[in-house]
Amino acid sequence: MSKLKVGLLSALGVIIILMLIVFAAPIRGVINQWAFGIQKVDDVTNYETIKKVEDTCRAMISSYEADKLTYEQYKDSDNAEKQSWAEQAKMRANKTVSTYNNYILQNSFVWKDNIPNDIYMKLEVLE
Numbered sequence: 001m002s003k004l005k006v007g008l009l010s011a012l013g014v015i016i017i018l019m020l021i022v023f024a025a026p027i028r029g030v031i032n033q034w035a036f037g038i039q040k041v042d043d044v045t046n047y048e049t050i051k052k053v054e055d056t057c058r059a060m061i062s063s064y065e066a067d068k069l070t071y072e073q074y075k076d077s078d079n080a081e082k083q084s085w086a087e088q089a090k091m092r093a094n095k096t097v098s099t100y101n102n103y104i105l106q107n108s109f110v111w112k113d114n115i116p117n118d119i120y121m122k123l124e125v126l127e
Contacts, residue, residue: 040109053107057119060100064123067093071126090126097123 020027042049070089074082100123108121115121 050110053110054116054119056103057100060096060103061118061120061123064093064096064100067096068126093126097125 067089071086071093074086074089077083077086104121108115
C-alpha cells in the first residue's frame, strides 16, 4: 500500500475511535433503553414474575394488618408493657407501609391496570 492509503486509513481509524468515545454514552443509553423495554415486556407476560410480585405484596399486606391489629388492640392499654407492644407494632406497620408503597410503585407495570382485588395500591400510615 502506498503511504497515502496507510495515512488515510490511520486517520479514519483515529476518527472512528474518537467518535466512539464521544458518542459512547448516548449509544449506551439507547442500548439500555432497548434492553429495559424488552425486560418490561418479559416481566408483564411472565407468570413467575407476576406471581412473585403478587405474593410479595400479599405477604407485606398480611404483616401490615397483623401489626395494625396489635397496635389497635394495645394502644389504649393502662399497662406500660402493652403500650410498648403497641408502639413497636406501629413502627413495624409504618415501615411495612413505606416498603410496600415503594414496591407497588416499582412493580405496578406488572398488572397493566388489572390489579387483583386483594392487593391495594397504597397502604396508609398509622398515626
